[in-house]
Amino acid sequence: MAKKLMKGCEALGEAAIQAGCLHFFGYPITPQTEVPEYLSRRLPEVGGVYVQAESEVAASNMIYGCAAAGVRVFTSSSSPGISLMAEAVSYMAGSQLPVVIVNIVRGGPGLGGILPAQSDYWQATRGIGHGDFRVIVLAPSTVQEAADLMIEAFDLADQYRNPVMIIGDGIIGQMMEPVEFKKREKKQLPEKIWAASGAKGRAANKIHSLFLDPVKLEQHNIFLKKKYDEVEKNEQRFELYNTEKPYDLLIVAYGTMARICKTSIALLQEENISIGLARPISLYPYPYKAIQEAARKAKQVLVVELSMGQMIDDVRLAVEGQRPVHFYGRSGGMVPSPEEVCRELKRILAQKT
Amino acid sequence: MEAIFSRPKAMSSTITHYCPGCTHGIIHRLIGELLDEYNLKEKTVGVAPVGCAVLAYNYLDVDFIEAAHGRAPAVATGVKRGRPDLFVFTYQGDGDLASIGMGEIIHAANRGEKISVVFVNNAIYGMTGGQMAPTTLPQQVTSTCPQGRDVQTAGFPIRMAELLSSLQTDSFIARVSSHSPRNVIEAKKVLKRAFGYQVSGRCFTLVEFLSTCPTNWGLPPKKATEWLEQNMIPYYPLGIFKTPEEGKVK
Ligand SMILES: Cc1ncc(C[n+]2csc(CCOP(=O)(O)OP(=O)(O)O)c2C)c(N)n1
Ligand code: SF4
Ligand SMILES: [Mg+2]
Numbered sequence: 001m002a003k004k005l006m007k008g009c010e011a012l013g014e015a016a017i018q019a020g021c022l023h024f025f026g027y028p029i030t031p032q033t034e035v036p037e038y039l040s041r042r043l044p045e046v047g048g049v050y051v052q053a054e055s056e057v058a059a060s061n062m063i064y065g066c067a068a069a070g071v072r073v074f075t076s077s078s079s080p081g082i083s084l085m086a087e088a089v090s091y092m093a094g095s096q097l098p099v100v101i102v103n104i105v106r107g108g109p110g111l112g113g114i115l116p117a118q119s120d121y122w123q124a125t126r127g128i129g130h131g132d133f134r135v136i137v138l139a140p141s142t143v144q145e146a147a148d149l150m151i152e153a154f155d156l157a158d159q160y161r162n163p164v165m166i167i168g169d170g171i172i173g174q175m176m177e178p179v180e181f182k183k184r185e186k187k188q189l190p191e192k193i194w195a196a197s198g199a200k201g202r203a204a205n206k207i208h209s210l211f212l213d214p215v216k217l218e219q220h221n222i223f224l225k226k227k228y229d230e231v232e233k234n235e236q237r238f239e240l241y242n243t244e245k246p247y248d249l250l251i252v253a254y255g256t257m258a259r260i261c262k263t264s265i266a267l268l269q270e271e272n273i274s275i276g277l278a279r280p281i282s283l284y285p286y287p288y289k290a291i292q293e294a295a296r297k298a299k300q301v302l303v304v305e306l307s308m309g310q311m312i313d314d315v316r317l318a319v320e321g322q323r324p325v326h327f328y329g330r331s332g333g334m335v336p337s338p339e340e341v342c343r344e345l346k347r348i349l350a351q352k353t
Numbered sequence: 354m355e356a357i358f359s360r361p362k363a364m365s366s367t368i369t370h371y372c373p374g375c376t377h378g379i380i381h382r383l384i385g386e387l388l389d390e391y392n393l394k395e396k397t398v399g400v401a402p403v404g405c406a407v408l409a410y411n412y413l414d415v416d417f418i419e420a421a422h423g424r425a426p427a428v429a430t431g432v433k434r435g436r437p438d439l440f441v442f443t444y445q446g447d448g449d450l451a452s453i454g455m456g457e458i459i460h461a462a463n464r465g466e467k468i469s470v471v472f473v474n475n476a477i478y479g480m481t482g483g484q485m486a487p488t489t490l491p492q493q494v495t496s497t498c499p500q501g502r503d504v505q506t507a508g509f510p511i512r513m514a515e516l517l518s519s520l521q522t523d524s525f526i527a528r529v530s531s532h533s534p535r536n537v538i539e540a541k542k543v544l545k546r547a548f549g550y551q552v553s554g555r556c557f558t559l560v561e562f563l564s565t566c567p568t569n570w571g572l573p574p575k576k577a578t579e580w581l582e583q584n585m586i587p588y589y590p591l592g593i594f595k596t597p598e599e600g601k602v603k
Contacts, residue, residue, distance in 0.1 A: 023435055049434050053427070054460035061424040061457070065431025068418045069398060073435065091421050196416035196432070198396040198439050206410045208401075208419035 003178040008143045008168065009034035011179045012076065012102055013042060015150035018181045021072040021100070022048030025062035027055055027081060030114040031170040032104035035076040056081035060088030060101075067097040068207040070195030072154055076102035079120050080111060082128065089163055090129030093224075094209025096194075098157035100150070101135075102166045104173040107333040115333025116170035116256060121310035124167050125284045132221050134228045136164040136235065137283040139254045143177035149281070151184065158189045160231055167283065169306060171256040171335070228285075237281035238290045241265070243297070247276035248349060250298035252291060252315045254280050256335070257304050263338035268345060275345060283311070291318035298323065302348060304341060305329045361385035363394045365414040374567040374574020376531035377405055380473060381412050383541050384442070387548050388415065397440045398432050400425040404446035405479040405566075423454020426461035429468045440551060442469040447488040448478045451511050455487075458517070462557050465522040469551050470559040471544070472513060475566040476585060483569030487511045490584055495569070510588065514561045518595035518603070523556040526595040530563040532581045536591075543593065556597045563589055 006014065013035050016024070024043060026036045036052065043050040053059035059075050066073040077085065082103045092099055103124065107117040124137045136156055140146035146168060153164040196207050211217035239258075242265050243250075253261045258279040265275045278294040280287050295301050295315075301323050303312040309327045316325050328344045330336045360366065364385035371377045388394050397415040401407055403422035410417030420428040425443035433441045450458050450472050461468065477495055478484040484497040488510045492501035502510075518526040525547050529540035540562060547558035563585050567577035594603045 025431065025434075051430070051434055051464075054456055057424070058427040058430075058457055058460065061421065061427035062431035062434070064420070064424075065400070065418060065428035065433075066435035067431070068428070069432045069435045069439070071435035073431070087421050088424070095419075196398045196418050197436060198398065199414075199416050200395040204414050204416050206417045206419070208410060208417075210407060210419055 003180045005176055006143060006179045007034055007176050008146050008173045009104065010038045011143050011147040012150050012166065013038040014181065015147040016074050016100070016154070017042065017046055017048070019072070019151040019154040021074055021154055022046060023066050023071055023073040024049070024075065025051045025053050025059045025066070025073070026075045026077065027053050027059050029078045029081045031106060031173050032076050032078045032102065034173070035102060056084035057087065060085035063099045064088050064092050064097060067092065067099045068095070068196050070192040070197045074100035074102065076104070078104045078106050079108050082120065082123065086129035089135065090127070090131050090133065091209050092163050093127070093129075093133035093135065094131060095207045096161040097163070097207070098161055099163050100153045100157055100166065101163060102168070105167060105169050107331060113333045114170070116306060116335055117331060117333060118169055118255060118257060118306040119308070119310065119331060120167070121283065121305070121307060124165055125286070125314070133224060134231070134284055136160065136162060136231060136285070137167055138164065138237070139167050139281060139283050140172060141255050141259045141279065143172065143175060144179050146172055147179050147181065155187045155189060156235065160227060162227065162231070167255070169256050232285040235282055236285050236287040236290065238287040239279040239281060240290070240294055241277040241279065242274070243276040243278070243294055245274060247274040247297065248299055249345065250276045250278060250295050250301045251304055252278045252280070252301060252311070253304040254283065254311065257306055260336065260338055261304055261341055264341040264345065267338055267342050273345070273349065280311075286314045286318070288314070288318040291315060292320065295319045295323050300324045300326065300348065302326045302328060302345065306335060307331050361389045363388035363397070363414055365412060367411050369412050370408060371405065372568045374565060374577055375405070376562070376564040377473060379531050379537055380471060380562050380564065381409065383537070383544055384444070384471060385413060386541065387545055390545070391548055391552055393440045396438065397442070400429045400432070400441070400443040402443070402445040402449040403480070404449045406444050406446060406473065407480065409444050423449050423452070424457055425449070426454065426457040426466070426468070426470065430461055430464070430466050433466055433468050437467070442471060444471045445473065446479065447472070447474040447476065447486045451487040451513050459520075462517050462524055462559065463520050463522050465524065465557050467551055467554055468557065469547050472559055472561040473564045474513070474561055474589065475564040476510070477566050477569050479566045479569055483566075490588055512589060514559070514594050517559060518601050523597040524595055525550050525556055525558040525597060527593040528561040528563070528589060528591050530581065530586065530591055532563065532565060532578045550597065
């Protein structure tokens with residue numbers, strides 16, 4: 001397929017279709033409404049199903065049912081809507097259902113604003129809902145990467161029987177960039193023999209997260225933990241940028257913020273200031289080891305986020321106190337310019353360590 | 354010897370946890386018999402509620418999904434839209450359907466989802482030990498309205514069958530009772546008609562069952578049956594409220 005100019009939200013919708021997902025349940029919310037709008041037009045063309053739910057509570061429970069029946073399905077929302085989905089996400093993780101959830105994050109708390117933010121990092125990476133569980137979280141920084149990760153998300157969900165979240169911000173969702181949907185090999189995935197799809201010629205399947213016996217619930221939790229251990233072993237994704245030559249400081253940033261930081265790094269390069277960047281792509285599983293190794297090569301670390309400081313918790317866990325970890329963030333929909341980040345970098349570098 | 358009475362194939366041999374005199378079990382049995390009669394065992398997905406019937410998935414021997422409290426109609430929507438060839442039903446209590454799940458049931462009915470809802474109204478929250486439900490009768494005493502339901506502050510009990518039959522979308526909506534053999538025989542006929550509409554892909558269907566909760570009503574089973582007849586039926590009239598052929602009939 002040739003390259004096509006697409007909005008991030010539309011690319012996410014098209015990527016789902018390319019991944020063979022023909023079922024979408026959602027509710028409008030800025031800044032991701034282009035996802036349901038695109039799919040309400042596109043899905044009928046490809047024999048798919050688009051349903052506008054009455055709320056995010058309903059939408060998330062609809063994907064619960066659809067996934068339980070063994071059908072590829074996804075939903076999309078933004079921060080306040082994701083809060084409403086927390087219940088169903090917990091149930092889906094507990095009953096091990098493969099679904100994909102897009103969160104185009106906006107500023108909060110509460111109704112907050114509609115402009116880009118990264119203030120749902122804690123919510124996304126700490127499970128979203130109640131209980132002992134994890135959601136695989138992938139954070140693209142370009143529209144092309146959003147499309148690629150979206151396609152991969154469905155395979156990961158099926159492979160691990162677990163919800164997968166694509167987390168972006170309003171810039172990723174709204175920005176237009178050329179996208180190419182490459183032909184890809186179909187991944188060998190386990191058959192969905194567990195699905196509630198009519199017990200024809202087999203014992204009945206029961207999809208549930210209820211274990212009244214504490215011994216059984218603990219066993220279930222241990223089983224899930226083993227699965228997350230596998231995810232942590234196999235699915236860490238990150239990008240290292242400008243780390244081949246020596247650098248004084250390492251920036252850790254993801255998504256749109258990482259992209260801005262790349263420009264800052266290029267600007268400082270002209271002044272012979274060398275800065276490295278580590279960009280986590282999987283926010284869960286977090287690439288702790290990669291961040292630690294990259295941090296060890298620097299004297300200090302700067303975490304840059306579109307929030308008041310959330311991912312910095314994981315960076316500190318990765319760095320284990322071996323390097324000073326600074327923070328720079330803007331919030332509420334304010335997005336720093338590359339020059340602003342440069343100023344902050346220079347200020348830190350000028351400090352006596 | 355010829356067997357003249359046996360367990361429906363669609364039911365498992367698990368012994369239910371329901372209290373003596375509770376009519377949840379009778380309603381399960383009607384579902385089992387009808388799944389057999391329509392030969393649906395191998396193409397059915399049931400959706401269980403949160404409530405006393407949360408373990409319905411252990412009692413009916415068909416594929417099952419256990420939904421979050423009140424969300425069964427949304428879960429069923431997901432199954433039916435994903436696999437329109439399947440027979441999909443929810444089983445929900447009055448707290449589940451008429452309180453926390455009010456939004457989900459109204460919108461599933463209004464979209465005309467081709468699912469069947471078995472709604473069990475026992476005028477109380479059974480599972481959590483007898484608190485006030487949206488269906489608790491005026492003056493009825495529960496653990497959270499110890500002086501009796503005060504309609505000045507709690508409002509009047511919600512008549513779900515009537516409320517849902519006011520929607521314009523085609524549907525089949527009825528109320529039956531499970532408290533006497535005569536009513537159970539009638540209930541089965543009505544539920545059969547409801548299931549039939551889904552089998553033929555016709556419309557959304559809901560059958561409200563008046564049901565007993567001797568334990569939380571604080572009554573022995575026989576008294577509970579009488580209490581249902583004397584108190585619930587006058588407030589919750591039995592009958593068919595809406596059909597796809599005639600529209601709103603009551
Ligand atoms: C989100 C949530 N809130 C509250 C509960 C607690 N809870 C469990 S069952 C129930 C009420 C069930 O009553 P009903 O639906 O009438 O079913 P019954 O037990 O009477 O058959 C409640 C409040 C829960 N499980 N989940
Ligand atoms: S508590 Fe009430 S509804 Fe629940 S099983 Fe006992 S009698 Fe039935
Ligand atoms: Mg009840």
